[in-house]
Amino acid sequence: PCTIAYTFVMKPVTDMFNLKTKNAFFAGFTSPSVSTSKVINGLVTLKNEVLEQNPDFLIVNTDGWVGGKEAVSYKVQLVEKVNPDVVFCIQQKDELTPILDGLERFRMLIVESPSAIRQRSREKRRSLRELGYVKHLKNAKVRSFPLSWIKVEENELLEAVENRRNFRQERKICELLGMKPLHLSESQNKIYIVIGKGKWLDWGNIQKVEELTKKKIIVVRKGEEQGLLLALYDGKRKFLGIGILREIDYRRKTMKIYTPVSDKVSTVSVGKVKLDKNLKEIPLPTEENVSEDFRAFKELF
Template structure:
């Protein structure tokens, strides 16, 4: 039936990215968009597929990203809705594709960051409706994303504990940093942290127990299909379990932890760690 706002609909298929801006997860967004296009193409009643892209358009990185997106999905038409000449850098690089240029309606106000945050909060609450507390034991469940809880790294964690003189609850090595979770950051001797960085040859990123509370996450079934979202309440690193508020009731094979943190009301309260590279 007709609708006027996508907010009123529930998606048939979703892919969780875990952050609101595509700027630091470009490859992941491109891959997800292609997967969604394939899913939409397989629907028998899909006469027309419209890919509504994000609003990141300013700057060289944004332009290159949009061109990569267009080349990846290979659309029959590109519809450019803009005010003034803001999309000219993108349009000039599209090449031989058919481009329909439409001026944005003057009476439609652009949403500022505060408005966008409020609308996202409404969406989180919608998808967390009738949520209950579930405890997931991580044996047999992959946990990836902002935190990777799939085991390993114990030997390295023991080394870090020895240097820091403090218990390390979780340790994971990333491309350009080491992520450590401890009980309390303020009890660490920062000379020891510096020594740990010298030993590892990488920057040490420190989180403390409790920083995981409120993190948004997706839950997937054995086929890799997203079942819904949840909000982390607690991670027991020793018992390897995650307590989460979620409406999902079925079997879960994968949890992807995002970077967005919510308060108890489901409103955004920032990111887990804005300075940490997501690659």
């Protein structure tokens, strides 16, 4: 789930769910619309890796996002980057016409989808992903990783934890805030302030810090990171498996991850999907009913 993966098939299969992954690229989200460029780049990277192993055939099974201008642009770019010998276009009526118009230079075979095949609902797709979480987190346990031992990607807060600290400025910030936060770190144009559960910061004090530092302040409550889906890679960028972020210990600068991976981990990529303790996806609030603090927190992920 939330990955692009490949494997080598030596005999006929009836369900791709039963195939064992050879390697994968972690997108970290459930829809390619979140970042089409990331999906395309990941797919091309895996394609090149597969071709180095001289397969007889390479079949790319793309996602089902085809409706709307953004989907059409994405699919055309994807095909152009992959540059296949043949594009199989599976449709029930003429829903792929806008995409076909953009692929005229490619050889295409249009296949009619069986009428018995119905489009999966959003709930069905989520249910299938949740089965995938259960499958790929089987026999998982909690591992603790010092942040100085691993590289963290796709999360500005954790990437900034190991940055050189300006202790004089930190003291001034704490004075303006009227409290000492659990953690404070800076990136190029932002300052991340982590506070305890149930704690609040005065908005006027936050504005004072922004005026002093000329940087945007991002306030995060400890515990809000719990449940984030992530991927683990080794030193050669081989995908090892997925995990769930259990806790960030800002004092000890460690992160606890629930994962079945037992190999040495070099890189952790943080996703934009959260799971509860039963491995069910937690829906994110809409912009209309989130607090200002949570809206700031969403910017991190």
